[in-house]
Amino acid sequence: MLSVFTACPGLFYTTPAQDGILSRLRIPAGILNIEQLHLIADIADNYGGGYVDITNRANLQIREIKQNIGVEILQGLQTLGLGSINxxxxxxxxxxxxxxAGIDTQELIDVRPLVKAWDEYITANSHLGELSAKFSVCFDGGGKLSVAKCPNDITLVATSIVEGCREEHKFFPTGEWGLNKVYFILYICGIESPEKFKNIGLYLKPEACIPVLAALAEVYLRHTDCTLLRKPRLREVISNLGWENYLQQVQNYLHEHHWELFTKLHNQDLIYQHQNATLRSYERNKNPKFYHLGIHRQKQSGLVYIGVVLPLGRLQSWQIRGLANLSQKYGNGTIRLTPWQNLLITDISESQIAEVKKEIHLLGLSYSAINIKSGLVSCSGKRGCAAAATDTKSHALTLGEYLESHLFLDSHINIHFSGCAKSCAQRHPGDITLLGVNIEVENETLEGYEVYLGNDNLQQFGRQIYDHVPLAKLPQLLARMLRVYQTKRVNSQESFREFANRYDIPELKQLFTVQSI
Incomplete structure (x- = not known):
């Protein structure tokens, strides 16, 4: 078994942290069964801090590991599919x-088989271990719960083609194709960065996805020094090669290694469309950010799923076991982790919703999207990371408790605590982002925060509105900001971000100022 330290941890590649060793379990598509859940809870109790953290990639971290996890345990994780057999x-x-995936009432295709196929392809090809640890792939089935905007090197978004056409792409000439077929739009290096990495206009049939992913990976490896400790990101390789050169080499690889598929790609399986078709598809996939929380109908008749709030993405081991038992009793014996650091319990009969809601409350959890803790996001903070300036986890919990006791929210608010500028916990601007800083006061160093309000541009955190707010004054300030929002918004449907964007920074500060902070 491997047991080396790395900046990007896995099950066999651990990382030292401030609070002990950190181990990460890859959970393809975020789906866990009962056996896996109970084993995870046991490991958290016996080796870690008695809890796990859900990450923004829908996998798990076990923290505060003080001793090596035994070979037998690692092999047990592999047997249960929680660790790669390679x-x-x-x-x-x-x-x-x-x-x-598989239960969304509006999805165009269930992407779980594609996730499984790509995971098996990686496992079967050891040389892909030389990819950057951050080489990331995402499959979006085109349903109402979209993950298309989550940061990934490669994103495949299902779309339904509604107009026939005949176009030719410079690298992949195509023939005519039919109406209302499902294809995947291929985005490379970020769906939200068109000024740097444009949508290249490639549409794939489902059966073409894995070979094309393989070709994208192989061309990356051809231009990467495998001896480097830090491998370049895919975007760096493409920037060095140029888009056209990179795509030409992808086509050459398909021609050489997948001739049968390559001939089909020249016929119907890879489609080039004008940009406006892509934009229409992307608009269809937009949805409320926290649509997954609460109770929602599945496409299977008579069944629902319930999105459960995990405060700061953390689950205690006893809650893990409780959720496993709940899922076995009322659902299909699985839970699903989300990239928003919450989880879903699926396949619940509509007649048993009341019982499930009671059991969720008994586990100390909530399913309400307007619960203040549903929108709290935090990195590990200085207890777990040397780069952090503040103890973000405990500060976020304290803030959540204060806001719960001092005001009633009737809409979802996303508050992001970041211990440093890396923004590990959340890549996009929150409604409110709190960036940890150290404040010098009379020869004493205090923990504090810079306060940013998210907007719709590409700024990392949004617009900075306050500088160096001491921790002691933060809860009162945020409570005041949220009260002003609820009082001054146009109507109950106006989000905090929409409200804030109607004002410039001096106007907002005037609205929020009751007394000096």
Missing amino acids: PKVDHIRNIMASPT
Whole structure:
């Protein structure tokens, strides 16, 4: 078994942290069964801090590990599918997918078979262990619960083609094709960065996805020094080669290694469309950010799923066991982790919703999207990370408790605590982002925060509105900001971000100021 330290941990590649050793379990598509859940709870109790953290890639971290996890335990994890049977590829980032794959009422295709196929391909090809540990792939089935905007090197988004056409792409000439077929739009290096990495206009049939992913990976490896400790990101390789050169080499690889598929790609399986078709598809996939919380109908008649709030993405071992038993009793024996650091319990009969809701409350959890803790996001903070300036986890919990006791929220608010500028916990601007800083006061160093309000541009945190707010004054300030929002918004449907965007920073500060902070 491998047991080396790395900046990108896996099951066999551990990472030292401030609070002990950190181990990460890859959970393709975020789906866990009962046996896996009970084993995870046992490991958290026997080796870690008695809890696990859900990450923004829908996988698990076990923290505060003080001793080596035994070979027998690691083999047990492999047997249950919680660790790759090929340790050489275990550090590669988790494969993301729509959390509601297979149950979404609006999805175009169930992407779970594609996740499984890509995971098996990686496992069977040890040389892919030389990929950057951050080489990331995401499958979006085109349903109402979209993961298309989650940061990934490669994103495949299902779309239904509604107009026939005949176009030719420079690298992949195509023939005519039919109406209302499901294809995957291929985005490379970020769906939200068109100024740097454009949508290249490639549409794939489902059976073409894995070979094309393989070709994208192989061309990356051809231009990467495998002896480097830090491998370049895919975007760096493409920037060095140029888009056209990179795509030409992808086509050459398909021609050489997948001739049968390549001939089909020249016929119907790879489609080039104009940009406006892509935009129409992307708009269809937009949805409320926290649509997954609460109770929602599945496409299977008479069944629902319930999205459960995990405060700061953390689950105690006793809660893990409780959720496993709940799922076995009322659902299909699985739970699904989400990239928003919450989880879903699926396949619940509509007649048993009341019982499930009671049991969720008994586990100390909530399913309400307007619960203040449903929108709290935090990195590990200085207890777990040397780069953090503040103890973000405990500060976020304290803030959540204060806000719960001092005001009633009737809408979802996303508050992001980040201990440093890396923004590990959440890549996009929150409604409110709190960036940890150290404040010098009379020869004493205090923990504090810079306060940012999210907007719709590409700023990392949004617009900075306050500088160096001491921790002691933070809860009162945020309570005041949220009260002003609820009083001054146009109507109950106006989000906090929409409200804030109507004002410039001086106007907002005037609205929020009751007394000096």
